[in-house]
Amino acid sequence: MTCLLRTNQLTKTFQGKEVVSNVNMNIQKGEIYGFLGPNGAGKTTIMKMITNLVKPTAGDIELFGEKLTDTSYHLLGRMGTIIEYPVFYDKLSARENLELHCEYMGYHNKQAIDEALELVKLTNTGSKAVKDFSLGMKQRLGIARAITTKPELLMLDEPINGLDPVGIKEIRDLFKMLSKEYGITILISSHILGEIEQMADTIGVINHGKLIEEVSMEQIREKNTEYIEFTTNDCKKAAFLLEKHLGVSNLRVMDDHIIRVYDPSVPQSSITKTLVMNDVVIESIHKKNSSLEDYFLSLLNGGGIVA
């Protein structure tokens, strides 16, 4: 696989505070890379450095195999971006905004504007001024603008903000289509883990400015395990009984009342029977699957994957 975007020890300090620390990211050509992290983790700052809007304090960025410098306009022209909320000429229509953008980018292909508007379902907005668009329509127009010039890399900072569930599904399908059919590489940040889970090939997890994990979804799915979770009044006694009577060693006490058993050979009925016969109350018991959310939370809490 070819690496389309790579950062080497990328670091940014604002007023003496390091907000991005030695980040080494690797985005392969053709993949959808999901960038996950809580508010303030540093995602937007990294994206701004990749588009030359913010200058790194240290480290560097390689785009399309070339080092990014202050004058790398030819590299930036091969990217489509939405960073923070897209800004438009408010009094102009969707089409007029895209025409201006194409002119600015030196991209002369009127048909591409029709195609982009069609892809984001904004063909029937006519002469309506963008100031009268809903937030979701503006987000869709931002995506149209980012894809009009047929970029090789699309970089989208929280692009589904403001969209309703139907809109989110449409945009998710659009990204997948752009990736599969047009071979566009996509870097997308989102707080909505389920969205990333359904779209991304690779995820990069960032917390406090550090990239704490870069892993393929395939690897995460392989690590995904079934477990039995139960709520009880006495975790300590329950854990002791399960170990003594059923030989369970792979369990995790989640809090004062919740235990997870990661042992596929132990049936749920044996757990219930053992605990009830020894006067431990079970308030609820379920079979569950560890999801990306569990994985993400365990990383952010400083642990490894639960398994």
Ligand SMILES: Nc1ncnc2c1ncn2[C@@H]1O[C@H](COP(=O)(O)OP(=O)(O)OP(=O)(O)O)[C@@H](O)[C@H]1O
């Ligand atoms: N221009 C700036 N001057 C000073 N501090 C800044 C500046 N831009 C960002 N920061 C700080 O850098 C940190 C990272 O912010 P950033 O916007 O990159 O995070 P984020 O992961 O994109 O979060 P969010 O999802 O909330 O946008 C935050 O603590 C933020 O306050």
